[in-house]
Amino acid sequence: MKTRLKNIDYVLVSAILVLCVFGLVMVYSSSYTLATMRHDNGQYFFDRQLTFFILGLIVFVISIFISLKTLAKMSPILVGFSILLLLLVLTPQFGLERNFSQRWLNLAGFVFQPSEMIKIFMIIYFSAFYARRKPYFDDFWYGVFPPLAVLSVVVTAILLQPDLGTATHLLMICGLIILFSGVRGKHIFMLGSIATALFVIMAIAQPYRMERISSFFNTFEDIGDTGYQLVNSYVSIATGGFLGNGLGNSIQKLGYLPEAHTDFIMAVIIEELGVIGIIVVIGAYSVILYRGVMIAKQVEPLYYKLLALGITMQITTQALINLGAVTGLLPITGIPLPFISYGGTSLVIMLVASGILVNVSGRRPLQDV
Template sequence: MGLKKHLRNIDYPLFTIIILLSLFGLVMVYSASFVEAGLDPNINDPAHYFKRQRMWLMLGLIVFLFMSIFSYRSLRGLTKVLLYTTIVLLLLVAFTGLGVEVNGATRWINLQLFLFQPSELAKIGMVLYFAHVLTKKEDRLHSFKDGLLPPLIILIIVFLLIVAQPDLGTATSIIAACGIILLFAGARFIHLFSLATVAIGSVALLIFGANYRKSRVTSFLEPFQDPSGESYQLVHSLIAIASGEFSGVGLANSVQKAGFLPEAHTDFILSIIAEELGFIGVLIVVIAFMVFMYKGILIAKRAPDQFGRLLALGITFQIIIQAIINMGAITGLMPITGITLPLISYGGSSLLITFFSLGILMNIAIKGNIKRGYQVEDIEETYTDNRIRSVK
């Protein structure tokens, strides 16, 4: 494909949303972290997290541009490699000494230059795998044994490996995204209903089968019963949101980020947005994600093939589900799971994988636009030929 044709068919509204959310996130990472970074004797640089996020953003944009050019159809041949790599990395985190523990969870591998989170790779890996295998088995989806069981076994393995870290939030978001792919792939309703029932029951058992997960659920339901204990983060998140009121206390003027609200620049960055920019700031973020979801669904609808359609839906809803879980957690509508807000929260692995996924989504959009362009040209040529014949 020529560069001019490529640029002509870029989905510019999607690109604009991605860039605006990323730049807004960069600003808010600095605002949410400069106090902590400046006071930390091991860092002693207010712009530390901002500089690192800026670096990841630049690398992410390079990855995004490359993946928007790289044909998404070529990924089908790499699906198994990516899947096996993901499973191996998750096994290394779970069963070897390579896993790095941060805040009580072992989710990272130390690559010397940075910490990499394999569960982030699992998000796009499972979406790719499900889109590929369900397209391949399109004529067998009515059969549970032949059509659905093989990918479900892989999904269960990945789910359990991520839960073991522990990271129930990411594991749940992956199951939800894969479930959406199953729905649009054409799986039978009875199978989907049964799987959803089993999934919800399993998550409930996992929650109430471990005391720390159970305490998180009870603290989310009644946060002010233990404001200095398990509910500490949620209580201070709610204080930040309440303090912002309609228009906020002003950019960089948050009080909660000054040692009160942990993970202010990662999991709880939306709380700082609410405090500093108020309801208006949060509303803008919500609208941006809603527009993104609309664009993602439209791209899926216009995709040239079934694989592109399922892949676009999986990527779109993986990001949207992650955003919903994050927003639900910081407002007390859902348990706190440690999931970041896509494109806005601080985090190298998350940002790189998100841009990798969005690059694929953009490539599907470009292929769809080119296909639609050809169809329009064919219609115009047919109309012109008919007009010429009628005149003759």
């Protein structure tokens, strides 16, 4: 235990906590007006986020000391349980609809998103499976295919909510784990081709998805409808300038920018804090990316390597997708900014995943730290 504590990557821990605390400040700033209008309490969203942050810290510490071998053994059960929750989301008795999507589950008054939960369980499952089956990668059906069948079920359930953004992100994470595991190049090419074709089919299958893609390429053609959110994000970013307008002084959050405290919180950060806000956010994510990759290089066996890389990619690719949407470099997907956007499920699950990554860091040889 003492050796584990010495080996823990405290730089990584610091970057995670910086993002969480910074997120609390920005959730308060970006949601105060909305909270006052909707709930007659300016601290409504902040108080809820703070509660989930405290809960997240508890599971973060637990995750640091949990047995990774036990997680590997339990991963099929955890994935199966999560699939059951994803199916319950689709039922009128338990599923909650918000913004024309049924992604939330209400169990005894506790509301959460199973699609966020299953990401970490799939990372554990994929990492454990491909580490164990590496000697059999030449046999596609035995060494590669089984987790893909499970992934297809999970992605289908998420698409039925519907949630193309989360489904795409999960496919991306699992695909990267397969790539890092050393699966044969011909299999990677085949799976990549199938995934690309499926993505195109999913993107054009629903009119609202085509509208998002169309607004991505033609943002200013309909600024009152499909382009409204992104145009107001542009305004928020542009008015922030180099130094920003000061913490709490965003204009766009006063009803102009939809989802100012959730998916588009980065636009408010730039408007209020300018380059300083960008440096804090991008710098912290860069630290997580660098430390995560270094941890993966320093640990053995392959299961630990894949687990570290999978969680690192989960955090950083989600950040890239969100930042790309806010700046107009990628289509809007509804994916939150890790550790920063308002959302209890996302924050707690990210802290669980981060705790596991820190757990892996504690298993590095002492001389490599």
